[in-house]
Amino acid sequence: MLQALIDGILLGGVYGVIATGLSLVFGVLGVVNFAHAEFLMLGMYVAWFAWRWLGLDPLLGSVLSFVIVFAVGYVVQRTLIERVLKAPPAAQVFLTVGLLIAIENAALMVFGSEFRSVSVPYQVQGYRLGDIFIGAPYLYAFAAAVILAAALWLFLERSWTGRAIRAVAQDAMAATLVGVDTKRTYGLAFGLGVALTAFGGAVILPYITVSPTVGGQFVVLMFTVVVLGGLGSVAGALAGGIMVGVVQSMSTLIFPIQLQNLCLFVIFIAVLALRPQGLIKGA
Amino acid sequence: MRTLFTPSRAALLIFFVAAALLPFFVDPRGHLLRVAAMVLLFAAMAQSWNIVGGLANQISLGHAGFFGLGAYTSTLLFLKLGISPWIGMFAGAVVAGGAAVLLSIPTFRLKGHYFALATLAFAEVLRVIANSWADFTGGPVGLSIPFMGSQPAYFAFRAVSSYYWVILGLLAAVCLAFHLLASGALGYRLRAVRENENAAEVAGVNTFRVKLIASVISAALTAICGTVFAQFTFFFDPDSIFSLAGLSVRMAMIAIVGGLGTLGGPILGALFLIPLEETANAFLSSKAAGLSQFVFGVILIAAILIQPRGLMAWWPKPRRRRAEASRPAVAAPAAKGA
Amino acid sequence: MTSAPLDRRRAAGVMLAAGAVAFSLFAEPVRAAEDVVVGVIQPLSGPNAQFGIGAQRGTELAAEMINAAGGIKSLGGAKIKLVAADVPTPNTAASTTQRLISQNGVSAVVGAFVSSTTLAASEVTERAQIPLVTFAFADQITGRGYDYIFQVSPKGTVFGEAQFDYATAIAKKAGEKIDKVAILYEDTAYGTAQAKGLRDAAKKAGVEVVLDEAYPLGITDVSPLVNKLRASGAQIAFPVSYLNDSLLIIRALRQQQIDIPVIGGAAGYIIPDFKKGLGDYAEGVLSVAAASGDLIPELAAKYKEKYGSFITHEAIIHAAALDAVAQAMEKAKSSDPQKVRDALATLDTCTGLAKGVPGGCIKFDKTGLNTSAFPVFVQWRGEEPVTVYPPQAAKADPIWRGQTVK
Incomplete structure (x- = not known):
């Protein structure tokens, strides 16, 4: 019981960081980005190559993932997403679907279809406290997620750019009037959003192998997290992530493991019906 | 409404006549006819989706759920009870309609992205159930339509052209349904709901009922497409028949690339996207793994960047003006409905 | 403004023409003369x-x-x-x-x-x-x-049966009696078919299946699975899975220092990436396979x-x-x-x-099945898997819990 709770929290913290990026993009740009999980995949590849060529541990390589994917995201936003910001929402959604197909298959062509996995010593280590067992890679990934979440909070609260992003999210017109370059801010927010997700991808590399289709495993999961936490809410996404992790983990105590996602989706629809603003208010 | 033959109607008529004659001019067992049948079937699916997605502007990403219910209902009825898929097809429509009612209870208040995500979860739930409940559904292995030669009473033909005409008939029926809904009283109310739900409510439109009717009709038609798809491709499994990327997104994509909420949109969208994908696959898939899908993705992005309103936006038509003219008229039909 | 509709019409025409060209490409047979x-x-x-x-x-x-x-x-x-x-x-x-x-x-x-x-x-x-x-x-x-x-x-069930029968046969030769086994499989066509074979073979052999658990493809955390496995007291684990799950399961077992033998069900267990992902931990892992180099x-x-x-x-x-x-x-x-x-x-x-x-x-027999084929067991030795069972195909003797079985 307690074991399942801890497993769930450790996993969910990382889901939270992965989904925070998606939530941020929606909150600021109002675009539901179906291609978001593809940036997770890119982040994982960056960290993998950093491990392979530079011998960097994925937990450190994640910084590189963050930086590189941020740049990619900024460019993608300025060249593609920017053009459909005023288009009907349906067109926005399907632009990102096209992006999803293109990125996934570009990755297949460039990186090949092999499943790539890093090999680091702590993958087979763990900590035991009485009856409770904690796998080292899950613990470290969770710690990295918490640190990044704290950094993000500081950035959004304290830095000028962070405040600009929040201002644009609240009222783009008013932000423009007080001198915020909204176009640039949109680009930064999108870059930041995908970079957060890429970071999350890098830190889970010790326990998830990367392949061009790895994003597909996370798309629905990410949306579930974001909706549970409230679309557009950054703090909500973190809490939503932990909730999803806990539901996945706890449900296996009662139901077959095969049905863990069924439980999740039923809760998801129920939450949407009862509290469409998400379970966590504010932030 | 004043003239019987507007350019768009003439174009539509020409399309259907040409489509009906196509099997006489191509190899009746060939691949071209098969692709053409897929174009028509995807057009019918996108048109069914268009009833909810276009008229009510509720972007559903879970229509594969209804599609799969149709395929499973008719196939299981046939495999277990020997009931002809022709009957099973309508049973599937009823099941899907029922599912639409159930789904609308928690989702009818939801708007935009929330609605899309809830429907997405709905199809995923069905997929997990079909995978897990193996005793009843056959599980992850999927279901095959038994090969039994030509048995028209059981929706089994030898010639591709027979399936083709069935699918063409289905498309015609779905288009007619869409047209009647769009131009009828329900269409006015749906449009009212789309433009301003609160205003419509205040003006006396029972928005829940209006949306419910539309989604039930849409779900039932999608389920019929599902049965036809199963009969035509002879096999399906949970992951492919409830597929988010393969079906739910594709139905919506065809309607949107073609022109959301227009009668001709789904047809144009299917005519554009399905052959494009087939061509890319035929010529590029042996070149490099992933290349054909990559090209498809890039063209999709380009299509949306060039014309975010869909291909129908290029179509010269009075329909657009009429649609816009109906915008301020929210109160009028509402009063009629009250 | 007057030319606008014309342009649109032309654009639509181009679109349709492009579609027609795409269609006509299909009609071209590309069959060479004597190939x-x-x-x-x-x-x-x-x-x-x-x-x-x-x-x-x-x-x-x-x-x-x-x-x-x-x-x-x-x-x-x-x-x-x-x-x-x-x-x-x-x-x-x-x-x-x-x-x-x-x-x-x-x-x-x-x-x-x-x-x-x-x-x-x-x-x-x-x-x-x-x-x-x-x-x-x-x-x-x-x-x-x-x-x-x-x-x-x-057939898939035959692979499952072989996975069970070969493993228990090797264990028996090594002097270990097997009473309890665990089956873990992903809920795909391949996983369920092979799990059925495993289950049937265990029943026939009178061996208790203490854990029989399907899990969704793309599972991100196998802790619940491994916790159940640990609690079950199984002597052998039979996972049937693709790569990521197989790496996760093996690593999680090592983390918790569970040292029961793991007999893989082909797919993820016998590809080069398995070794790349696990390094030395791949050594000695057994798996059923349809063939071996x-x-x-x-x-x-x-x-x-x-x-x-x-x-x-x-x-x-x-x-x-x-x-x-x-x-x-x-x-x-x-x-x-x-x-x-x-x-x-x-x-x-x-x-x-x-x-x-x-x-x-x-x-091939009447149904189209190759009747003379049978599955083999391979075991990771260094960079490649080596065929170790059954004896008529083996290139080396299997190693069971560190002991070479003749």
């Missing part, structure tokens, strides 16, 4: 791409070898020409297979590693009366009484030279499948699909690439 054309359908993109690409490489290599050896001699040395098509999902299988049949005029079709895709494709080949030779091993494939389907390897060294060497990694079982079996088609053509002295099918049905060969199939021969 015999064989279709290859594999998932070259999507989640199963890795296995599809491996399988396609095997087929290509086989075609090169057959052509280099003089092609189909009874057809005047006709060369085999492969037409490859990507079928990432079952939804596209019907249409793609139809394309190969009617556009490329194939004499036979080889492929589709994935069971569901093969089932979908076989419904088309059966109706079009084109032989389909496959490696996919869901029981339904040969269970429908179809005439045009041929399966080179044993050390059974056909000449093919394995060519594969390694060309693609840089050891040959996987899907590549070997698909190479054998293509060779079966070639031998059938040789025998039929024809590339007519019907005659090729009849020749396949009566084929009885122990030469050529058939040697790569454990048992060394290809002979």
Whole structure:
């Protein structure tokens, strides 16, 4: 019981960081980005190559993932997403679907279809406290997620750019009037959003192998997290992530493991019906 | 409404006549006819989706759920009870309609992205159930339509052209349904709901009922497409028949690339996207793994960047003006409905 | 403003013309004069791409070898020409297979590693009366009484039974009596079929299955699974899974210092990435397999030279499948699909690439199943898996809990 709770929290913290990026993009740009999980995949590849060529541990390589994917995201936003910001929402959604197909298959062509996995010593280590067992890679990934979440909070609260992003999210017109370059801010927010997700991808590399289709495993999961936490809410996404992790983990105590996602989706629809603003208010 | 033959109607008529004659001019067992049948079937699916997605502007990403219910209902009825898929097809429509009612209870208040995500979860739930409940559904292995030669009473033909005409008939029926809904009283109310739900409510439109009717009709038609798809491709499994990327997104994509909420949109969208994908696959898939899908993705992005309103936006038509003219008229039909 | 509608009309016209051109391209048959054309359908993109690409490489290599050896001699040395098509999902299988049949005029079709895709494709080949030779091993494939389907390897349940029987046999030889086992499998066609075989074999042997758990494909955390496994007291774990889950399971067992033997169920356990992902922890892991490179060294060497990694079982079996088609053509002295099918049905060969199939021969029964084939056990030794069981195919003795079993 307690074991399942801890497993769930450790996993969910990382889901939270992965989904925070998606939530941020929606909150600021109002675009539901179906291609978001593809940036997770890119982040994982960056960290993998950093491990392979530079011998960097994925937990450190994640910084590189963050930086590189941020740049990619900024460019993608300025060249593609920017053009459909005023288009009907349906067109926005399907632009990102096209992006999803293109990125996934570009990755297949460039990186090949092999499943790539890093090999680091702590993958087979763990900590035991009485009856409770904690796998080292899950613990470290969770710690990295918490640190990044704290950094993000500081950035959004304290830095000028962070405040600009929040201002644009609240009222783009008013932000423009007080001198915020909204176009640039949109680009930064999108870059930041995908970079957060890429970071999350890098830190889970010790326990998830990367392949061009790895994003597909996370798309629905990410949306579930974001909706549970409230679309557009950054703090909500973190809490939503932990909730999803806990539901996945706890449900296996009662139901077959095969049905863990069924439980999740039923809760998801129920939450949407009862509290469409998400379970966590504010932030 | 004043003239019987507007350019768009003439174009539509020409399309259907040409489509009906196509099997006489191509190899009746060939691949071209098969692709053409897929174009028509995807057009019918996108048109069914268009009833909810276009008229009510509720972007559903879970229509594969209804599609799969149709395929499973008719196939299981046939495999277990020997009931002809022709009957099973309508049973599937009823099941899907029922599912639409159930789904609308928690989702009818939801708007935009929330609605899309809830429907997405709905199809995923069905997929997990079909995978897990193996005793009843056959599980992850999927279901095959038994090969039994030509048995028209059981929706089994030898010639591709027979399936083709069935699918063409289905498309015609779905288009007619869409047209009647769009131009009828329900269409006015749906449009009212789309433009301003609160205003419509205040003006006396029972928005829940209006949306419910539309989604039930849409779900039932999608389920019929599902049965036809199963009969035509002879096999399906949970992951492919409830597929988010393969079906739910594709139905919506065809309607949107073609022109959301227009009668001709789904047809144009299917005519554009399905052959494009087939061509890319035929010529590029042996070149490099992933290349054909990559090209498809890039063209999709380009299509949306060039014309975010869909291909129908290029179509010269009075329909657009009429649609816009109906915008301020929210109160009028509402009063009629009250 | 007046020219605007005209432009639109022109744009729409261009669109339709483009569509018409795309359509007309299909009508062009691309069949060369004297080559015999064989279709290859594999998932070259999507989640199963890795296995599809491996399988396609095997087929290509086989075609090169057959052509280099003089092609189909009874057809005047006709060369085999492969037409490859990507079928990432079952939804596209019907249409793609139809394309190969009617556009490329194939004499036979080889492929589709994935069971569901093969089932979908076989419904088309059966109706079009084109032989389909496959490696996919869901029981339904040969269970429908179809005439045009041929399966080179044993059925999925047979793999499950072998996974159980071989493991308990090795344990017995090593002096360990097995009473309790655990079955963990992903809920795909492949996982469920093989789990059924495992379950049946355990029942027959009177061994208790203390854990029998399916999990969703793409599971991110196997802790619940491993916790249940630890609590179950099983002496052997039989996981049937693709790569990521297999790495996760092995690592999680090591983390918790659970040292019960893990007997893999093919797929993820016998590809180069398994070793790359686990490093030294791969050493000694046993898995069931449909074939192994050390059974056909000449093919394995060519594969390694060309693609840089050891040959996987899907590549070997698909190479054998293509060779079966070639031998059938040789025998039929024809590339007519019907005659090729009849020749396949009566084929009885122990030469050529058939040697790569454990048992060394290809002979199909009435349902299209290769009756002489059986699964093998491979064990990781250094960089490659080595065949260790059953004795008639083994290249080395199995090691059970650190002890070499004679």
